[in-house]
Amino acid sequence: MSFLANATGAKSRFQRRHSVPVTVVLAALALALIVLAAVFPTWWTGQSPLETDAAAVLQPPSSAHFFGTDQSGRDVFSRVIHGARYSLFVGFGATVIALSLGVLIGVGAALAPKVLAAGLSRAIDVLMAFPEFLLALLVIAIVGTGEASIPIAVALAALPAYARVARSETLVVVEAGYIRAARSLGVSPVAVLAKHVVPNILGPLLVMATIGVGTAIVTAAGLSFLGLGPQPPTPEWGIILSEGRNFLATAWWIALFPGLAIVATVISVSTVGRYLRSVNEVRIS
Amino acid sequence: MSVADGLTTAASRRWRPPLLALLWSLTRRLARVFLVVWAAASVGFIALMVVPGDPVDVMLGVQAQVSDSVREQIRADWGLDQPPVIQYLEYMSRLFQGDLGQSYQLRAPVTDVLAQQIGPTLQLSAAAVLLAAVMAALGAVFGRGKKIKRFISLVELVVISSPTFWIGLLLLAVFAFRLDWFPVLSSAGLASLVLPALTLALPVAGITSQVLRQGLDFAEGQPFATTAKSRGITPARLVSRHTLRHAAMDTLTLSGFLLGSLLGGTVLVETVFARPGLGQVAIRAIIGRDLPVILGVIVLSAFVFAVINLAVDVSYRALDPRLRASKMAKQA
Numbered sequence: 223m224s225f226l227a228n229a230t231g232a233k234s235r236f237q238r239r240h241s242v243p244v245t246v247v248l249a250a251l252a253l254a255l256i257v258l259a260a261v262f263p264t265w266w267t268g269q270s271p272l273e274t275d276a277a278a279v280l281q282p283p284s285s286a287h288f289f290g291t292d293q294s295g296r297d298v299f300s301r302v303i304h305g306a307r308y309s310l311f312v313g314f315g316a317t318v319i320a321l322s323l324g325v326l327i328g329v330g331a332a333l334a335p336k337v338l339a340a341g342l343s344r345a346i347d348v349l350m351a352f353p354e355f356l357l358a359l360l361v362i363a364i365v366g367t368g369e370a371s372i373p374i375a376v377a378l379a380a381l382p383a384y385a386r387v388a389r390s391e392t393l394v395v396v397e398a399g400y401i402r403a404a405r406s407l408g409v410s411p412v413a414v415l416a417k418h419v420v421p422n423i424l425g426p427l428l429v430m431a432t433i434g435v436g437t438a439i440v441t442a443a444g445l446s447f448l449g450l451g452p453q454p455p456t457p458e459w460g461i462i463l464s465e466g467r468n469f470l471a472t473a474w475w476i477a478l479f480p481g482l483a484i485v486a487t488v489i490s491v492s493t494v495g496r497y498l499r500s501v502n503e504v505r506i507s
Numbered sequence: 508m509s510v511a512d513g514l515t516t517a518a519s520r521r522w523r524p525p526l527l528a529l530l531w532s533l534t535r536r537l538a539r540v541f542l543v544v545w546a547a548a549s550v551g552f553i554a555l556m557v558v559p560g561d562p563v564d565v566m567l568g569v570q571a572q573v574s575d576s577v578r579e580q581i582r583a584d585w586g587l588d589q590p591p592v593i594q595y596l597e598y599m600s601r602l603f604q605g606d607l608g609q610s611y612q613l614r615a616p617v618t619d620v621l622a623q624q625i626g627p628t629l630q631l632s633a634a635a636v637l638l639a640a641v642m643a644a645l646g647a648v649f650g651r652g653k654k655i656k657r658f659i660s661l662v663e664l665v666v667i668s669s670p671t672f673w674i675g676l677l678l679l680a681v682f683a684f685r686l687d688w689f690p691v692l693s694s695a696g697l698a699s700l701v702l703p704a705l706t707l708a709l710p711v712a713g714i715t716s717q718v719l720r721q722g723l724d725f726a727e728g729q730p731f732a733t734t735a736k737s738r739g740i741t742p743a744r745l746v747s748r749h750t751l752r753h754a755a756m757d758t759l760t761l762s763g764f765l766l767g768s769l770l771g772g773t774v775l776v777e778t779v780f781a782r783p784g785l786g787q788v789a790i791r792a793i794i795g796r797d798l799p800v801i802l803g804v805i806v807l808s809a810f811v812f813a814v815i816n817l818a819v820d821v822s823y824r825a826l827d828p829r830l831r832a833s834k835m836a837k838q839a
Binding site for chain 1: 543554560665669673763770772774775794796804812
């Protein structure tokens, strides 16, 4: 038996499931810290992200201001910490909206009456041709700028990808024996959808979503960098970056640290997401 | 399988002359582009009409105090007093003639506004595509040793995970402000194109080089690579003559997506480097609620992406003979 397990690689797979790579542990730890910053920003810094100080304008990083101060003497460290809340909120919120609507539309595109299904599938394919950022920009162009527009735009931009995967997963799942069994036992179509189809297509979509959170955060930061979302002096990473753009020559720290925060968040989220995907794939195979 | 393929291919050739088949598939594809543009224009038009807001306010500015009769006059001049369906039909019939209407803010035809600004954007994108292709090929071909692979993979991860505009800000801070190698202003000729193009190219190059390297590794294990090696071909020649071509096919599948994200990125890069271009037109129109320009941008981007998809589709079949045969078999 053990010879068989070695030959098929089953043993190594078994081991992989039990030892989590160091990078994943580090990423999970970093993510936990960032979430902590979003929920309890005051645990990290006593300084207000909005309070100006005319005596300490454009100060370089020091023990009093870890990330320096901006053009109005506001503490950049405090602004970056407080910015975590908005970014994570938009990142996770938009992903949840995109995922739920994507499942709805994707299942519809797979199972609706022929004409509707074909129309939905075609629409998904066409929207997939657009890059996510441009799609988000076009949504903002239509609904107008503002703080509430950003999560809507980011969610709608991410939606086609989820809908496409949900559609193809549904097409596979409905062929399964348990679906036919449930239908022939007289379970109503709606109950079959809710109890059997959706739970079974959700796995790959959830993994996709963990990686999608990172993309959503970057898209949202880009939109507010362009000045289409919340307005200064809101502590938001994209806004701090756009303020830092005007002081690149004299105060590099304003533009450096919020970007580092974005990169750290995105890398830790996507590392955890990729690990989940590999675990998920092993289970499927 | 291959025998059957050959037979059906031959049969389909007999039934439909290749030229006719080509024309037919071309017509179908062009019709699809047309359909996408029409759908985008319709959805955009309806959505902009439903969203609250008075175009007259945009034209006059928020503070303007004008009597209702003047407002009515402006509405009549711009055809805004017509029923929505009539406005829609008028817009569509003008769109057919290549007229996107008048900008509210700039008081100029939208087509002129877009045409004036498309040059810098095209220039930037072309430079970025070139740079990305070169960087990706170098990263894939020279990044295959064990140690250097780790380093390059790390660079790729950071580059892919970073927001484009932040990379741009860093490049600007280091190479323009600190080292003074490149100009800060966007109007200083070719030298001012380097940093923006690099910013735009980096994330695309990061993804492409990953895919390309995987393709190289895969192609190296294929029988044709073993054959070539047994002929005594040098590793460098194996890559340049055989495996790189195969690996490039995989990236071609992605090229539509990559080109798309590159064009989407121009908006941010133009803002970071204060360059003129379509991105700037779009941002100003969005903030100013200049509806005809917004709709023009929507129509133009739908057109561009439909054409990109068409081009990728066609070139994919043109470059890979295997696909052409199976496609013909399917059509028969």
